[in-house]
Amino acid sequence: MNEKAAQKLSLARTKLILEHGFFGLLALRLQFVERVDIPTLAVDGKHIFYNPDFVLSLPDKIAQSAVAHEVMHCVLAHISRRGSRDPKKWNVAGDYALNQILVDSGFTLGDNWLIDNKFEGMSADEIYNLLPDGSGDKGGEEALDEILPGDTAESAVMETEWILATIQAANEVKKAGKLPQTLERFVEQTTKPQVNWREQLRRFVNQLSRDDYNWMRPNRRYLSAGLYLPGMYSEKMGPLVNAIDTSGSISQRTLDVFGTEITAAWDAARPEKLYNIYCDAEVNHVDEFTAGDVLKFKMYGGGGTDFCPPFEYVEEKNITPACFIYLTDGYGDFPKTPPNYPVLWCMTTDVVAPFGETIRIED
Helix, strand or coil: CCCHHHHHHHHHHHHHHCCCCHHHHHHHHCCCEEECCCCCECCCCCEEEHHHHHHHHCCCHHHHHHHHHHHHHHHHCCCCCCCCHHHHHHHHHHHHHHHHHHHHCCCCCCCCCCCHHHHCCCCCHHHHHHHCCCCCCCCCEEEEEEEECCHHHHHHHHHHHEEEEEEHHHHHHCCCCCCCCHHHHHHHHHHHCCCHHHHHHHHHHHHCCCCEEEEECHHHHHHHCCCCEEEEEEEECCCCEEEECCCCCHHHHHHHHHHHHHHHHHHHCCCCCCCEEEEEECCEEEEEEECCCCCCCCCCCCCCCCCHHHHHHHCCCCCCCCCCEEEEECCCCCCCCCCCCCCCEECCCCCCCCCCCCEEEEC
């Protein structure tokens, strides 16, 4: 092990505790591990992996920023929230999101670290949707480090632990009067409890998934032991239909946030097909996606508002949705007769639809 590199990182963390207490306390949760097979740094929520030559090339101030950078990947849940998104592009988006926070908190960034004022205040999810394909590849914008996701179930637990640790660190530093105002606002926004419309949306979709236990298909693992236990079987979920109000009442930012959650539900429920129907007073555009496709969300149209055309489109095309989700502000003409499949209205206002389930979403 390169002792000089290890000592440099240890000193950087100590200075963080003294000069940037919030970041320093959270850095104590991460163990430094030398790895010569990575070019710079990597993080998995438990460790900071580092190339000793890279660490020794950093000025002391930038070494502190580098440790804080890895901490923020954990605080912002970049490890657990990637899902099926392109790893390099996701890492670039994460760097843009967190480097702005570091600058606002008084850190100095290294050469070629990613930062752009146009992304200020945006999450990695929102930035990802704005980046071109190929981001993160050599020759283009490159992230400082690597994000190494672990087991999905373990990542979810780790995300919760980091939220709690973030709140505790902020409270400790705040008691000493050393939590910058910009960072205090960030922590409040990141950790404040709210009615989680995201969970409601995922529950609505996942409850219609066809994964189940079946006695007609026994678990073969236990047959040799004389135990006849039900086995898990999975049939593909039927089509998922999203209708998106493009009359001008839905912003691209709201659509990006909504699209992120639909993508997560798509990954979890695995429907056989997904239809995005863009409609104002009429259907303007329809995108169809199947397994393996990368979901994309883009505004089309911009006229009046009528909620009936997407339902009529589904009927005309003989589509039988497993569920139908409508993103809108709720101001328009509803169908007079409810369809015979589940409908979830994602409202950006307090309007409640006359049928189906309604949730209030915020971006």
